[in-house]
Amino acid sequence: MKEIKSYNNYKVKTLFGRYITNNSIEKLLEEYDFNILGFSVKNLPIYSLSYGLGDVKILIWSQMHGNESTSTKALFDFLSYLESYGKELKSRIHLKIIPILNPDGAKAYTRENSNNIDLNRDAVDLSQPESKLLRNIYDEYNPDFCFNLHDQRTIYSLNNFNSSVISFLSPSADDIKSETNSRISSMQVISSVFEKMSTVIPGNIGRYSDDFNLNCVGDTFQSLETPTILFESGHLEEDYQREISRKYVCFSLIYAVNAILNTNIDYKTYYQIPENKKQLCDIKIINIKIKKDSSFERNNISLMYKEKLNLKEKKIEFIPELSQIGELNDINGHLLVDFLNIDKIFNLSTPSCIDEIIRYVNKLRNIH
Numbered sequence: 105m106k107e108i109k110s111y112n113n114y115k116v117k118t119l120f121g122r123y124i125t126n127n128s129i130e131k132l133l134e135e136y137d138f139n140i141l142g143f144s145v146k147n148l149p150i151y152s153l154s155y156g157l158g159d160v161k162i163l164i165w166s167q168m169h170g171n172e173s174t175s176t177k178a179l180f181d182f183l184s185y186l187e188s189y190g191k192e193l194k195s196r197i198h199l200k201i202i203p204i205l206n207p208d209g210a211k212a213y214t215r216e217n218s219n220n221i222d223l224n225r226d227a228v229d230l231s232q233p234e235s236k237l238l239r240n241i242y243d244e245y246n247p248d249f250c251f252n253l254h255d256q257r258t259i260y261s262l263n264n265f266n267s268s269v270i271s272f273l274s275p276s277a278d279d280i281k282s283e284t285n286s287r288i289s290s291m292q293v294i295s296s297v298f299e300k301m302s303t304v305i306p307g308n309i310g311r312y313s314d315d316f317n318l319n320c321v322g323d324t325f326q327s328l329e330t331p332t333i334l335f336e337s338g339h340l341e342e343d344y345q346r347e348i349s350r351k352y353v354c355f356s357l358i359y360a361v362n363a364i365l366n367t368n369i370d371y372k373t374y375y376q377i378p379e380n381k382k383q384l385c386d387i388k389i390i391n392i393k394i395k396k397d398s399s400f401e402r403n404n405i406s407l408m409y410k411e412k413l414n415l416k417e418k419k420i421e422f423i424p425e426l427s428q429i430g431e432l433n434d435i436n437g438h439l440l441v442d443f444l445n446i447d448k449i450f451n452l453s454t455p456s457c458i459d460e461i462i463r464y465v466n467k468l469r470n471i472h
């Protein structure tokens with residue numbers, strides 16, 4: 105398992121955190137055979153790189169949602185692994201990689217492109233330059249496989265409120281979710297990755313919803329009979345920089361490529377992967393005294409972080425916001441805090457209340 109043991113040797117340490125833009129990768133691209141495929145709405149270059157000497161062609165793109173940067177980091181780790189340890193793989197595959205399909209969204213830290221269009225709902229209309237570019241490269245390159253790389257929100261959970269640290273999807277090719285040949289090929293590869301990753305993070309691997317939507321790129325490519333796999337980087341505990349799921353996505357990419365070259369695993373294993381649920385919040389606080397009329401009640405609340413770009417420091421800030429109040433038996437927190445011993449009564453209608461709650465959370469956890 106050299107990919108696991110030597111991860112810190114091949115990890116690309118110049119990439120870190122959530123704010124990954126063209127600027128972050130331009131220096132790295134110079135180590136590879138790269139070119140400019142075209143330009144975004146705001147005229148930023150969209151890069152692609154070619155890698156490998158083999159004839160099994162895999163088209164990979166990341167950050168079609170600009171603020172989903174985890175797998176872009178993982179992609180460069182994956183390439184670095186192939187350079188150091190993957191001579192045989194390199195000789196058998198050929199990769200065409202678009203590390204940041206939506207550079208405007210990456211720069212502004214938005215999901216959509218700068219016309220406010222979700223590129224993953226534009227596969228039929230092809231109304232945006234970024235969507236056209238991806239479709240053109242798909243048509244020209246004629247890949248044997250496609251990897252569509254994303255980040256999923258912190259709400260995604262599995263059994264027992266385990267976090268969905270990584271999830272996969274073999275997108276549907278039609279309304280009735282038929283098991284087409286390309287879907288089955290995708291399921292086979294995912295099944296193999298699932299088995300391998302289950303020895304690394306058992307209980308933290310999920311399956312993403314396979315509701316059909318032809319406007320999604322994966323569904324379109326799958327319907328054109330190219331096996332396509334959606335990778336979703338998720339969240340673990342307090343790793344808001346997503347350096348942990350980055351590592352797991354890297355391993356998954358290595359296992360996926362290996363599986364494409366040689367697997368005959370039963371594709372039905374795919375259906376045994378637990379489906380993602382939405383049962384997590386960022387912080388759950390129980391037994392908090394909340395002001396009610398002239399008195400108070402003890403209740404539970406959930407907080408979710410809003411991600412905000414700090415352009416000056418080129419980093420993402422996480423601003424806690426109130427999400428829900430109530431029993432909240434069906435959700436858990438990545439962080440769970442009990443306010444039973446806090447006597448203070450919090451007035452949720454005052455603007456500074458959440459900041460105050462966070463101060464108490466930090467106090468309870470001895471963080472100052």
Ligand SMILES: [Zn+2]
Nearest residue numbers: 169172254255
């Ligand atoms: Zn996405």
